[in-house]
Amino acid sequence: xxxxxxxxxxxxxxxxxxxxxxxxxxxxxxxxxxxxxxxxxxxxxxxxxxxxxxxxxxxxxxxxxxxxxxxxxxxxxxxxxxxxxxxxxxxxxxxxxxxxxxxxxxxxxxxxxxxxxxxxxxxxxxxxxxxxxxxxxxxxxxxxxxxxxxxxxxxxxxxxxxxxxxxxxxxxxxxxxxxxxxxxxxxxxxxxxxxxxxxxxxxxxxxxxxxxxxxxxxxxxxxxxxxxxxxxxxxxxxxxxxxxxxxxxxxxxxxxxxxxxxxxxxxxxxxxxxxxxxxxxxxxxxxxxxxxxxxxxxxxxxxxxxxxxxxxxxxxxxx
Amino acid sequence: xxxxxxxxxxxxxxxxxxxxxxxxxxxxxxxxxxxxxxxxxxxxxxxxxxxxxxxxxxxxxxxxxxxxxxxxxxxxxxxxxxxxxxxxxxxxxxxxxxxxxxxxxxxxxxxxxxxxxxxxxxxxxxxxxxxxxxxxxxxxxxxxxxxxxxxxxxxxxxxxxxxxxxxxxxxxxxxxxxxxxxxxxxxxxxxxxxxxxxxxxxxxxxxxxxxxxxxxxxxxxxxxxxxxxxxxxxxxxxxxxxxxxxxxxxxxxxxxxxxxxxxxxxxxxxxxxxxxxxxxxxxxxxxxxxxxxxxxxxxxxxxxxxxxxxxxxxxxxxx
Numbered sequence: 001x002x003x004x005x006x007x008x009x010x011x012x013x014x015x016x017x018x019x020x021x022x023x024x025x026x027x028x029x030x031x032x033x034x035x036x037x038x039x040x041x042x043x044x045x046x047x048x049x050x051x052x053x054x055x056x057x058x059x060x061x062x063x064x065x066x067x068x069x070x071x072x073x074x075x076x077x078x079x080x081x082x083x084x085x086x087x088x089x090x091x092x093x094x095x096x097x098x099x100x101x102x103x104x105x106x107x108x109x110x111x112x113x114x115x116x117x118x119x120x121x122x123x124x125x126x127x128x129x130x131x132x133x134x135x136x137x138x139x140x141x142x143x144x145x146x147x148x149x150x151x152x153x154x155x156x157x158x159x160x161x162x163x164x165x166x167x168x169x170x171x172x173x174x175x176x177x178x179x180x181x182x183x184x185x186x187x188x189x190x191x192x193x194x195x196x197x198x199x200x201x202x203x204x205x206x207x208x209x210x211x212x213x214x215x216x217x218x219x220x221x222x223x224x225x226x227x228x229x230x231x232x233x234x235x236x237x238x239x240x241x242x243x244x245x246x247x248x249x250x251x252x253x254x255x256x257x258x259x260x261x262x263x264x265x266x267x268x269x270x271x272x273x274x275x276x277x278x279x280x281x282x283x284x285x286x287x288x289x290x291x292x293x294x295x296x297x298x299x300x301x302x303x304x305x306x307x308x309x310x311x312x313x314x315x316x317x318x319x
Numbered sequence: 320x321x322x323x324x325x326x327x328x329x330x331x332x333x334x335x336x337x338x339x340x341x342x343x344x345x346x347x348x349x350x351x352x353x354x355x356x357x358x359x360x361x362x363x364x365x366x367x368x369x370x371x372x373x374x375x376x377x378x379x380x381x382x383x384x385x386x387x388x389x390x391x392x393x394x395x396x397x398x399x400x401x402x403x404x405x406x407x408x409x410x411x412x413x414x415x416x417x418x419x420x421x422x423x424x425x426x427x428x429x430x431x432x433x434x435x436x437x438x439x440x441x442x443x444x445x446x447x448x449x450x451x452x453x454x455x456x457x458x459x460x461x462x463x464x465x466x467x468x469x470x471x472x473x474x475x476x477x478x479x480x481x482x483x484x485x486x487x488x489x490x491x492x493x494x495x496x497x498x499x500x501x502x503x504x505x506x507x508x509x510x511x512x513x514x515x516x517x518x519x520x521x522x523x524x525x526x527x528x529x530x531x532x533x534x535x536x537x538x539x540x541x542x543x544x545x546x547x548x549x550x551x552x553x554x555x556x557x558x559x560x561x562x563x564x565x566x567x568x569x570x571x572x573x574x575x576x577x578x579x580x581x582x583x584x585x586x587x588x589x590x591x592x593x594x595x596x597x598x599x600x601x602x603x604x605x606x607x608x609x610x611x612x613x614x615x616x617x618x619x620x621x622x623x624x625x626x627x628x629x630x631x632x633x634x635x636x637x638x
Contacts, residue, residue, distance in 0.1 A: 036355050038377065041379070057596045058357065058596055060360070119593070270633055273631075273633055274438070274598070274631070277374075277376045277377055277381055277597060277599075278596060278597065278598060279592050279593070279596040279597060280596075310596035312592075312593070314589055314592055314593055314636075314638065315638070317633075317636075319633065
C-alpha cells in the first residue's frame with residue numbers, strides 16, 4: 001500500500017444527510033452571514049443564461065469555509081472543544097476555523113503549507129490562530145496535523161473530508177434556493193469536494209431535478225479524471241494558479257464536470273470584477289469560466305453560481 | 320464678467336424638495352436596483368465606528384448616477400423626450416444617461432472630455448450613447464453640449480446642476496435610511512455637489528439631527544474652500560486621481576467637509592477591496608479615507624457610508 005493510497009483512505013468521511021445540513025443551518029445561524037445573491041445584466045448578456053451569483057466572498061472570513069468550520073466547532077461537546085481544534089489548509093479553511101473557534105472561545109491550530117497565499121496566511125494570523133508551517137504536500141500537511149493533535153489534544157477539523165464541514169458548506173445551497181425561485185442548475189468550483197458534496201445533497205434534497213455542475217482547473221483535474229475512469233484518481237500533482245482548488249477530491253458526486261484553463265479563469269475573474277463589482281479570488285472565477293466555455297449547456301437556464309471567496313493579494317493580481 | 324463666473328452661473332439649478340425626492344423614488348423604482356448595504360467587522364474595528372456601506376457600485380451602470388439620470392429622463396414629457404437627451408460627463412453620468420435613455424427608448428448624446436477613464440468611455444459606448452469628444456475643461460464641455468442641443472433638439476441633462484438629477488441621487492439616502500435604523504451620520508464624496516445636495520435634503524427630511532459629512536480630494540477642494548470663505552469658490556483647477564470628483568461644486572450644503580490626500584484615498588480603496596470584497600472606484604474611497612483620517616469624529620457612531628461607484632480600469636490600478 002503506497003503513501004498516496006494511505007492518504008486517500010484517511011480522507012474518507014461519511015457524507016452528511018439532508019437533515020444534518022438543515023441542523024447545520026440552525027447551528028451556524030447566530031454566527032454566519034446570509035450572503036446576498038447578485039445579478040449582472042452584462043454577464044447575463046455575455047453568457048446567454050440567467051446567472052444568480054451567491055456571494056460567499058461576503059461571508060465571514062471572505063469565504064464559504066466559515067460555514068463548515070462554524071458547524072464543526074459548534075457540533076463539538078464541551079469536553080471535545082476544551083482542547084481546541086486543528087486543521088491543515090491552504091488558507092480559507094484555516095482562517096474560517098480560527099474565526100469559528102473564536103466564536104466559541106477555543107484555540108485554533110492551523111497547519112499552513114509553505115507557498116500559501118500571503119494575504120490568506122496573514123488573515124489566519126489576524127483571526128487569532130496558532131500557526132504551524134509544513135511542506136506543501138498533502139502528506140506533510142496530514143503528518144503535522146497528527147503531531148499537533150497528539151501534543152495538544154485538539155480535535156482535527158479536516159478542510160473537506162469531515163461530515164460536519166460538508167454539512168456546513170451545504171447550508172449555502174439551502175440559502176440560495178430559498179433566495180432564488182426556479183433555479184434549474186447550480187455550479188460550484190471543485191477542490192476537495194466538500195463544498196460540492198454538501199451543495200449537491202442540500203440542492204437535490206430540495207429539488208432532485210436540479211443539475212449540478214462542477215468547475216475544475218485543468219491543472220488539478222482529479223475529479224474529472226475520476227469521473228471519466230469511474231474510480232477515484234488520487235495521483236494528480238496540482239499545477240494551477242487556483243490555490244483554493246489544489247486539494248484532491250473526496251467523492252465525486254456531480255452531474256457534470258467542466259475543466260477550465262487558467263487563462264479562461266483569469267478572463268472570467270476580470271469579468272466578475274469589472275461587471276459584478278466584486279472582488280473574488282481566482283478559484284471562484286472557474287465557475288464563470290466554465291459557463292462561458294460551454295455557453296450552449298447553460299443558455300436560457302436559470303443558474304445558481306457559487307462565488308466561493310474573495311481573499312486576494314491585491315499586489316499580485318494574475319493579469 | 321469672466322468665463323469662470325459665467326460658467327458658475329450657468330450651473331445654478333433649484334434644489335429639489337423632499338417631496339420631489341420621494342416622487343423620484345417612485346419614478347425610478349421600475350428601473351433602478353435597491354442596492355444592498357454591507358458591513359465589515361474588520362473595517363468597524365479599523366475605524367472604531369459602525370459603518371454601513373451603501374453599495375451604489377452595484378447600481379445599474381456601476382454607479383449612483385443612474386438614479387439621477389433615470390429620474391431626469393422619465394420626468395420629461397413625451398414631446399421633450401422625442402429628440403433625446405445630451406450631457407457632458409467624465410464618465411459615470413454619461414453611462415447612466417445612456418442606460419436611462421435606453422429604458423425609455425430615446426437617444427442619448429454624451430460629450431466626453433479627452434483624458435476620461437478608458438473603461439468608462441467604453442462603457443458609455445456599450446450603453447448605446449452617441450459620443451462627442453471635447454477638450455478636458457468645463458468651458459469646452461458646456462460649449463459642446465450647447466452645440467449638440469442646438470443641432471439635435473436634445474434636452475440637456477446636466478451631471479449635477481439639475482433639479483431632477485439631484486432628486487434622483489437623493490433617493491439613495493431615502494433607501495439607506497429605510498434599510499438601516501438609527502444612523503446618526505452619513506458621509507458622501509463631494510464632486511459637483513449633486514449627490515451631496517440630494518442626499519442632504521433626503522436625509523434631513525427624514526432625520527434633521529443626522530450629521531452630513533462630505534469627503535473631498537485635496538486636489539479638488541473647491542467645496543472646502545467655499546465653506547471656509549463663506550462664498551462659492553469656482554477657480555480651483557482640479558488635480559487629483561479621483562476622476563469622478565474633478566467637477567466644481569454647485570451649492571455647498573454639508574455639516575462638515577473633510578479633505579483627503581490621494582495617498583489616503585488609495586490606502587482606503589485597498590481596505591475596501593480587501594475587506595469589503597467590493598470593487599469601488601477611487602472617488603468612492605474618499606469617504607473611508609476621511610473616516611480613517613478623523614477617527615475621533617466618527618468613533619462610536621453609526622455611520623452611513625455612500626460608495627458611489629465601481630467603474631475601474633483593472634489594468635491601471637493606482638497601486
